[in-house]
Amino acid sequence: MSKNILEIKNLSIMFGGIVALDDVNMVTKKGTIHGLIGPNGAGKTTLFNIMTGIYKPTSGNVYLNEKEITGFTPNKIANLGIARTFQNIRLFNSMSVLENVLVAMHNSMNVNLIDIIFKTKKFKKEEKSKREKAEKLLEYTGLVKYINNSASSLPYGDQRRLEIARALATNPSLLVIDEPAAGMNHKETSDLKNFLDKINSDGTSILIIEHDVKLIMNLCSFVTVLDFGKIICEGVPEMVKQNKQVIEAYLGA
Amino acid sequence: MISKILPFHKKLKFIHGLFLVIIALTLLPFVIEESFGRSWLRIFDYTLIYVLLALGLNIVVGFAGLLDLGYIAFFAVGAYSWAILASPQFDIHLSFLVILPISFFIAGFFGVLLGAPTLRLRGDYLAIVTLGFGEIIRIFLNNLDHPVNVTNGPVGINMIDPVMIGTFSFNNKIVIFGIQLTNLHFYYYLLVICVILVIIICQRLENSSIGRAWVAIREDEVAAEAMGINTRNVKLLAFAMGASFGGVSGAIFSSFQGFVSPESFILIESIMVLCMVVLGGMGHIYGVVLGAFILVILPEIIRSVAAPIQESIFGVVLIDPESLRMILFGLALILVMLYRPTGLWNKKNV
Numbered sequence: 001m002s003k004n005i006l007e008i009k010n011l012s013i014m015f016g017g018i019v020a021l022d023d024v025n026m027v028t029k030k031g032t033i034h035g036l037i038g039p040n041g042a043g044k045t046t047l048f049n050i051m052t053g054i055y056k057p058t059s060g061n062v063y064l065n066e067k068e069i070t071g072f073t074p075n076k077i078a079n080l081g082i083a084r085t086f087q088n089i090r091l092f093n094s095m096s097v098l099e100n101v102l103v104a105m106h107n108s109m110n111v112n113l114i115d116i117i118f119k120t121k122k123f124k125k126e127e128k129s130k131r132e133k134a135e136k137l138l139e140y141t142g143l144v145k146y147i148n149n150s151a152s153s154l155p156y157g158d159q160r161r162l163e164i165a166r167a168l169a170t171n172p173s174l175l176v177i178d179e180p181a182a183g184m185n186h187k188e189t190s191d192l193k194n195f196l197d198k199i200n201s202d203g204t205s206i207l208i209i210e211h212d213v214k215l216i217m218n219l220c221s222f223v224t225v226l227d228f229g230k231i232i233c234e235g236v237p238e239m240v241k242q243n244k245q246v247i248e249a250y251l252g253a
Numbered sequence: 254m255i256s257k258i259l260p261f262h263k264k265l266k267f268i269h270g271l272f273l274v275i276i277a278l279t280l281l282p283f284v285i286e287e288s289f290g291r292s293w294l295r296i297f298d299y300t301l302i303y304v305l306l307a308l309g310l311n312i313v314v315g316f317a318g319l320l321d322l323g324y325i326a327f328f329a330v331g332a333y334s335w336a337i338l339a340s341p342q343f344d345i346h347l348s349f350l351v352i353l354p355i356s357f358f359i360a361g362f363f364g365v366l367l368g369a370p371t372l373r374l375r376g377d378y379l380a381i382v383t384l385g386f387g388e389i390i391r392i393f394l395n396n397l398d399h400p401v402n403v404t405n406g407p408v409g410i411n412m413i414d415p416v417m418i419g420t421f422s423f424n425n426k427i428v429i430f431g432i433q434l435t436n437l438h439f440y441y442y443l444l445v446i447c448v449i450l451v452i453i454i455c456q457r458l459e460n461s462s463i464g465r466a467w468v469a470i471r472e473d474e475v476a477a478e479a480m481g482i483n484t485r486n487v488k489l490l491a492f493a494m495g496a497s498f499g500g501v502s503g504a505i506f507s508s509f510q511g512f513v514s515p516e517s518f519i520l521i522e523s524i525m526v527l528c529m530v531v532l533g534g535m536g537h538i539y540g541v542v543l544g545a546f547i548l549v550i551l552p553e554i555i556r557s558v559a560a561p562i563q564e565s566i567f568g569v570v571l572i573d574p575e576s577l578r579m580i581l582f583g584l585a586l587i588l589v590m591l592y593r594p595t596g597l598w599n600k601k602n603v
Contacts, residue, residue, distance in 0.1 A: 052479055078481035086479075092472035095465070103469045104480040106462050113490075116461040117454055123461070130462075170481050 004066065005030040005174050005205045006051065006082075011060030013050060020046045022229040024060070028174070028222075033196065033206045035220035035237075037213065039250050042226040044209045045087055048176055052084050053077040065173065083172035085163040087179050087209075093152035097143055097162060100151050101134040104169035134169065141165040141195070157188040161195065174205045181212045193219055213251065217241065225250060282441045283432065293553075294437045300549040301444035302506050307529040307545040308451050308538065309498030314527065315536035316464060317491035318471025320380040322523050323367070323387025327496040329394060329518035330363050331356040331503025333404060336513045339414035342405065349416045353504055360500020361493040363390075368492030372485055375474070387523050394515040409514025416443060416508050423508075440509050447505065448542075451498055455538050458494070467491055468536070532589050534596025543598050551585075552578045 006028040013021045021043045028034040036044050049055045051062050053074035061070045069077055083104075092100050115123040138144040143162055146154055151162060160180050167175055177196075181189045193215060200206050210216050216223060217237040224234040227249040233240055240246055286294045306328055313321045334356035338347045347355075367386050371379055398406030405411075415423040415436065423439040458464045466487045469477040478484045507513045525548060533544020559574035572580075589597060 054475065054479075074475075074478040075481050075483045078479055084479055086476065090473045090476040092469050092476065094472060095468060099465055099468075102462070103465045103477070103482070106466055106480065106482045111462070113463070116457055116463060119457060127461070166480065 003030045004028065005064070006207065007063040007066070008047075008051070009061045009063070011047075011050065011057050011062065013046060013055060013057045020229050021050070021057075024226075024229070024231055026224055026231065026234070028205060028207055030205055031200075031203070032222060033200050033208065033220045035216040035223040036207065036209045036226065037211070037216055037223060037250065038226035043229040044226055045178055047226070048084065048178055048209065051077070052082055052176065078170055081173035082176060083167035083170045083174075084176045085160070085167055085178055085180065087182070089159050089163055091151040091159060091163060091166070094150060096148050096150055097138065097146045097154070098131075098134055098148065100162060100166050101137055101169045102130060104166045105130050105134065137165055137169055141168070157184055157191070160184070160192070164195070164199070168199065168204070172204060174207060175199065176207045178209045179211065180208065181210055181215055189215055278445055282438050291437065294441065296550065296553050298437055298440050298444060298509065300546055301441070301448055302502050302509070303526065303529065303549050304448050304542050304545040305444070305451060305502035306499055306526045307533070307541045308448070308455055309495045309502065310526050311530050311536065311538065311541045312455065312458070312467070312498070313491050313495035314530050315541065316459065316467040316471065317488060319488065319491060320376060320383070321495070322380045322384040322520075322527065323390070324383075324495070324499060324526055325518045325523040326367075326387040326390035327360045327363055327499035328503040328506070328522070329390055329515070330360045331500030332507035332513045332517070333394060333410070334359050334500065335504040335507040336410040336413050337403070339508065340410050341412050342410050346414055349508070353501060356500040356504035357497045360503070361497035364492040364494075364496025365489050367496070368489045372488055384520065384523075387520060391515050391518050394518070404515075407515060409512060411512050413507055413511050413513065415511065416440070440505070444505060447501060452538055452542075459538070463487065463490065528586065532586065532597060534599035537596065537598060537600045540596050540598035540600075544596070547597070552582060555581055
């Protein structure tokens, strides 16, 4: 059996009296693409927000690479290897494409204030190597033609792509993506699928929320379905597609 | 071969340019004094003090996007640090080479003091708390004459030492080649050096991972944190850096004036510095310098020409120059907000 990159145990969260997630157990295997689907308000993004540290769960635990990360701050979790994108694109709009990627390399920073102010050799060397890495990453993600454009000037599909590139810049072991195909046309969606496949085959595990069922079924090797804060079904796509509860709650007849 | 010659050629050009700038900056005070008079040189010195302040606030507001309405408090902390450490108040007379770093660090410490409790606040809420902080510092200075007399209360501290280099005091006058050099000249040179240093530091910070982290926080704090940026440390650093520059500026202000009192650090001063940053171009170093120049010098020009112009046109002074100054100032701000909402000289307009 391959190792678990992410493990969620008995996770619950309440907002006031509302139980948004109720005793959720979920496992993502290393090296796979894991899909998370469910109707609106099922708690998918809430689950993402808990694993990336934005919310603290009421009870339960989250493990990354078999180490507990429950309740860590978002920046700590990012440094430990979970990188995310957002449901509504959250790029640093006034910054260039290159700078967006450079910001995400912050965690690999070894220089201190003194190095920066005196522009030491160490600083120059690190800045140069960062730039090279960022350029490579932009080439990899097909965004290199926009390198000096401001992030907000990119077409919608490429903004999504940049968000993924920025997440990759943190050098994650798990990439969590929230509705990347929302608002995309056919061509953009199929490009996205190939892109995610490529990232996955290069060694990054992916957890993805998506409403485009066809994309999920084609992309993922394992699918979890959430409804009203509970997991109602999980398994390989073919099995999930045929599950009665899932059809009733989400897919429709 | 060519690649080896070219950088040398460029370097030569750079040195050439640098040389010209240095000469221009050296001669500037004499030009101002000759053509406009001594009082304008004094105004110019004050402008440079405000440039330092605006550059400091630009780190907090412009780079990191933290709206700070109490910034003048750090100016006050710097000013009183100098006033206490170099005056007959406690009969301590330290050298400026000691006091400048001290006020730098004390103001920076106060910056962290303000930053720490306000880390979770944003926008309007942060503005209100910082405004309160600014007032607290001023009221403290106003009342710290008892039980132990530290600040001399509303009266302020008098007879503050000028900058001393060895035994040479900045209040001395010297004559070189028939040209008289006074304290206005000496402070001008000191301030120009400080401004240049601060500009260099700001530029280097801006083009580093720290500067990028500041802008990322300004743009989207949640996303910045999700990308692994320790927003707490980075924000505290912005507060500390901004405050330290304000502190240095305050220290020089204090020795330049020879006198400090709490009424120099009222709320409107914070607003003025903020206006310089916003009007000039938030986050753009040279824009901010321009903003400071405009907001200090323009009102002075209006003040000096408003009365004579009115007299020559109407025969009498209809609106007194002081209120006209505020009217025009308000008008200018409205116009900038309407037609140049990102500031007069913003990065993108270049």
